[in-house]
Each structure stands twice: as structure tokens, then as C-alpha cells.
Amino acid sequence: MKITVDEKRQVFLLHTENTTYGMAVVDGRFLEHLYYGGRLEDTDIRYLLRTDEAPLVPSQNKRETGAFLDCAPMEYPETGMGDYRESALCVRSIAGHRASELAYAGYEVMEGKPKLPGLPATWGSQADCSTLKIFLKDQLLGLKVTLLYSVFAGSDAVVRSVLAENEGKEPVYIEKILSACLDMDDQDFQVMGLFGSWARERHIQRMPLGYGRQNISSFKGESSHQEHPFMALVTPETTQETGRVYAMNFVYSGNFLAQAEKNQFDSVRMLMGIHPEGFCWKLEPGAQFTAPEVVMVYSGEGLGKMTRTFHDLYRTHLIRSPYLHQKRPILINNWEATYFDFDETKLLDIAREAAELGIEMLVMDDGWFGKRSSDDSSLGDWFVNEEKLKGGLNDLVEKVKALGLKFGIWIEPEMISPDSELYRKHPDWAIQIPGRDITQSRAQYVLDLSRDEVVDGVYQMIADVLRSADISYVKWDMNRQLTTMGSYALPADRQGELFHRYMLGVYRMQERLITDFPDILLENCSGGGARFDAGMLYYSPQIWCSDDTDAIERLEIQEGTALVYPVSAMGAHVSVCPNHAVGRTTPFETRGDVALLGTFGYELDITKLSPQEKELVKEQVARYHQYNDLIREGDYYRLGSVRENGIYDSWMIVDKDKSRALLFYVQVRRRVNVKSRFVRLKGLDPEKNYAAKECCFAGESGTASEWIPADKTVYSGRALMEAGMRLASAYGDFRSRLVEFTQE
Ligand code: DGJ
DSSP: OEEEEETTTTEEEEEOSSEEEEEEEETTTEEEEEEEEEOOOOOOOGGGGOTTSTTOOTTTOGGGHHHHHHHSOBSSOBSSSSOOSOOSEEEEOTTSOBOOOOEEEEEEEEESOOOOTTSOOOOOOTTTEEEEEEEEEETTTTEEEEEEEEEETTOOEEEEEEEEEEOSSSOEEEEEEEEEEEEEEOOSOEEEEEEOOTTSOOEEEEEEOOSEEEEEEEOSSSSOSSBOSEEEEEOTTOOSSSSOEEEEEESOSSOEEEEEEEOTTSEEEEEEESOSTTOOEEEOTTOEEEEEEEEEEEESSHHHHHHHHHHHHHHHHTOOOTTTTSOOOOEEESHHHHTTOOOHHHHHHHHHHHHHTTOOEEEEOSOOBTTOSSTTSOTTOOSBOTTTSTTOHHHHHHHHHHTTOEEEEEEOTTEEOSSSHHHHHOGGGBOOOTTSOOOOBTTBEEBOTTSHHHHHHHHHHHHHHHHTTTOOEEEEOOOOOOOSOOOTTSOGGGGGGHHHHHHHHHHHHHHHHHHHOTTSEEEEOBTTBTTOSHHHHTTOSEEEOOSOOOHHHHHHHHHHHHTTSOGGGEEOOEEOSSOTTTOOOOOHHHHHHHHHTTTOEEESOGGGSOHHHHHHHHHHHHHHHHHHHHHHHSEEEEEEOHHHHSSEEEEEEEOTTSSEEEEEEEEOSOOSSOOOEEEOOOSOOTTSEEEEEEEOOTTOSSOTTTTSOSSOOEEEHHHHHHTOEEEOOOSSSSEEEEEEEEEO
């Protein structure tokens, strides 16, 4: 990593291992984007700016400054002066005018990286990252904007954020402040994003970029089930190994906008930041506003490289949890086993059986507090429902511990039920617009976490619960979107700050929780995977991926999630069949193998499993212990996607020194009268030889040679990658197989 500043040419270059990002000052004033792509050492690249082409720069063509602004590749474009593409910044003056004119005002390079106040962000020491700050100023508004760019040793990511400071004498209103902009010539780009719904999160979609604007966004107050704060522009030939990929991912969990725009000159502008819908921030003289971070990755070697760059950055410079590099306890969660219908006896029955099979932690899900026996009441009443847990929480926890299990608990601190003691006492604590009905969703309202007293009040209740017993794990859920946005605590001209202030409140509460309870393993969740984002990973090393626990549905969900996020963060459990979400029946073995690509656990009534299934649980537990270190820490390679081929799904994990690897293969659809398939492996050392071992369950139909050739056990890495591993077609749908490769 290196930051080069050529003061004479006014060129700034950020170098990562294999990429370079550049910008330059034009006419002593305009900060223009210069280059993003494969690594360039050369600073003599101002010719890329085309400043000698019409309409020419303002110093040479004063009569067409508007035309210049509308076609120059701007590093941080603004509203109001002639650039009609989507802007990154829109500021309204006290007089009501919407325009700004930021001019270059200097730079600074620092070792390390400043913290972003109250926000999740990547981090690094002075030795492993450097930051470039570029200062821009609007004289009339007295507005100073600092663009921050950080690069990390050994990584190909460039991380950006924006700081606005009011150095003027009057307040200004920031109506839009996006975090990153990237102007480029079109390369016949396609837009990739992650889309879905509840129980169908983060399915990959790829579509051509046409003229106009294509955006991916959320203004639901959360990163959302439906659209995701990730966008990549890819060249048409892009595969896992080939093609140019320009990706952005937002380190934020609230409203976002990601947009690609192709204009009349076939230039493309890509943007990401807080969604301007519903946003307006009043900046008083002397005040600052920080826009959250965007992680940009360029890969000239396709999607696989991009994925591994995100995974490595997040595992080394984003996730802070002490559990990040630890094998997490195998948990059993009672949600799909009992829903709200449980008591101490039922939980202990589950715990007893689970302990015998090697499971390590019982998680008590929704329904243990207030008078909750359905989702109609009690959110906010964070005290134990003694009808269900007669001896209280500590008593239950001690009994579970005596069985040899740790204990985890579910909470939903951001919410308040209309039918709760808390709401009866503090009706103004709910987000609402006075005079309007509050929109209900799952019969609940959202707490106004922009208010310190609300954050403190709820946090105290939760902290008391966590202190009252030996709790090892917390599942923090959030089960609805934000609506009827209004806060009793904000004046009229600050109501537009509520969405973002709400997120800052959530972050403040989570920060407090992990600070006060450093030994608790925190898992985030939002009605399944509505807040599986980089912001949340700053607080918790794992996030529940989806309420759809069906192994086959999970293939696409986990593929899309792992496109950006480390597999060590994906909450994945084995559940019962027919699956509650889709009614499908899949082999117990396959359910385990798919859940291995994640945190691994169970979500079923283990007391009702057959003896044969219980034996399989023991073997799956053993598999987890055998392979989790490799899966959690290794490099992820995608080999085949059922989304594309309709027949099989396959991925592999290779350890960092390429001495060990694990191949996962799921035959989703059995076909008759077909030959075996050669699956080309990736990431191995071509010069090494590997012994292949098929992992079988005891008593499974078929033998160790059912899928891979029995007469060949050692392969060269080169043959495995160039020609492929031979896998037979097994009998039946939804069959899965693991093959372990160990260097000879
Ligand atoms: C949504 C979560 O995704 C589920 O796992 C479960 O915890 C329910 N909420 C409980 O209400």
C-alpha cells in the first residue's frame, strides 16, 4: 500500500497491492477523478482527464462552465452549478438556495486511519494502513468537506468516507451527502446487486446498464431484505476468474442509495451513500457531520478476487469480536422447535438431548419475557415471564449449564409493543408523527433511539437481564421497518435527521453492550437477514442469514451473502423437514453440509429426531470440529452455481498456505443416464500433490467410492484445477458431498 502525491502535477494516487485509484486537481480548483484499475506507478497520467477536449476547462472556456461541469469526471459532484448527473452533495443555505461549489484547498497524508465518531468503520494501525485527506471548501457557505481515502497493507480495497464541517456563521442544511462517487467511461458495464425479500435474501442479479439511472436502495430504516448496500459494475466477460469488477459496499445498516448512471457521453457515474429520501441534516456553525464508509474494490480478475478481497478486509480490519478467529459454540435454538410455546421443562428436554449429541449451547429465542406468548405483546418489558420460566432466568441457566451447555438469549431492544408496560409508561418513546396512527408491523412500534434517555432506559433493562445470569450469547433481533418518522425530541427542522440518528442510537447501544459484556458472543439478526451488512459486522462477528433454513433455498442465499461477506459470519442452522418455510424434504446430511458453510447450529426439536438422525447429529458435530478452522479462516472459491446451471452447486475453501482444502458439492437435481462430472477446482497450488478423501457418514447408502474414483486417491493441484475432480452422479435429489484435499 502506498499513497503518492505529485504536487507539481497535482495528482494523487492510492496504491493497493494490485490496484491504483487516482485523482487530480484541474484549473487549481476542481477535483477530478483520474483513474481506477490495475496498479500504475506512473503519475504522468493527466492526459486521462481530456482537459484539451471541448468544452475545455473553465479557465479556457468561461462561456461553457455548465457544459464542463456536466461532463468532467468529478470526484465529489455537487448539486446546483451545472452537473446534471446525480450529485453526491446537496446543501441548502439558510436563504433556501441549493448549490455549492467546492474548490480544492489542500491535502494531508497520515499513517493509520481516523475513527469515524459513532459509526462502524474499518480500522487499522499506523503500520498497516494509510489515509489521504483531501480538503475542499465552499467560500460562500463556509463549508469545508474532507474526502478521506484509506488503503491497507496486503489488501486491494480502498475505503472512503466524507466529513463536512460548517466553518461559516450560519447553519446549512445537508440534504444529501453520499460517501463515494466513481466517474468512468462505460465499458459495456453490467450492474450486479443482491435482491430478495423476507426468507429470500441476497439473490444475485446481473443486468445490463442502460442509459439513465439504475439504483439499488432502501429507505426502510435498515439495509433490508429486499435490496442490499452492495453494487458492482462488471464488464460483460466477467466470471469468477475473468473480467473487470468495480464494487462498492456500504459500512452502514440504515437507508442507502447505490446508483449507476450512464449519460449522453457514455460515461458512467457510480455512487453510494445514505439515501437522501427523508434525510436532511442541520449543520450549525462549528458542527461536523460524518458520512459512513464505503469500501471499494477493483478486481481485474473477476468476481472471485473481489469476494476474497472483501472477506480478507472484513476479517482483518472490520470485525472486532474476540470470537472472530474462534470456533463458535455449536448452538441449538428453540425457535423452529417451539416458536412461542415453551416453558422451562421443554427447554431442558431440548438441552438434555442436545448435550448428549455434542451440541454446546442452548439459545432461548423469542417469548421469554413480559407476558409474551405470541408476537402481539411485551416488547420493551425485559423481565422474565415467570409463567414460562417458573424458577426465573438464573435458575434455568444454571440447570442448562449443569447439563454441560452454555446459555444464549434472544432480545429485540429496538422495539416496543403497544401492549406493553413500557408503552403504557412512555408512549412518546415510540417513533411517531403526532396526530397520525403509528403504522404497525408485526404488531409492534419502533423505539425512538435518537433519544439518549430511550437508549439508556432500554439498555439498562437489557443489561440487568444479562447480569442476572451467566449468559454467553445474545441474538439481537429487529423485526420491522421504520415508518411514520417523527421524534418528540427533535425540533421541526431536525426531523430529517431521525433515520440516521436512529442508526447512531442502535450503534451506541451495541457498542455499549459489547464493551460492558466483552465475553458475550453477539449475533445480529433482523427478521432473518434484513440487516446482514458490513455495519453490523463491526459489532457482531456473525449475523443470522435468513429465516429460510431449507438447505436448497439456502444455496442461493448463502451464495449471494458470501459474494461479499466472510462465511465465518453467516448464521446457518440445520432445521427439520418438511422445512417450515418451503415444505421441502432434503437429506439430513445435506442440511448439515450446507450449514457447515457458516456458524453451524441446530434449530429443531431435537427430542423428536429419530435414532438414525441423532447419530447423524453426532457425526455433523464431529465434522464441524474437524473443518471449522479451515472454513472460518480459509479462502472461499465458487465453483458452480445452481442459479446458473440448474443442476448443482459447488464451492471450496482452501487454507492460506494451500496445504488443505475442502470441496462442497450439492447435486440439487439427479439426472439419469449421465456421465460423471469434472469439476475444476480453484485456489490450489499447481505444483503440489493432494490426497483426496471423500467424507462419508457411517451407514450412509453408498460407500466412500460412490462419488469420487476409488482407484485414484492422489492428484496434482494442476490436474485438479485444469482438468477437474471427477464426481459421479449420485442417486437422488438434494444430495451433498464433501471431499477433503490434503497436501501429500
Ligand atoms: C426473526 C428471527 O429471524 C427468527 O430467527 C426468530 O428469532 C424470530 N424473529 C423471533 O421473533
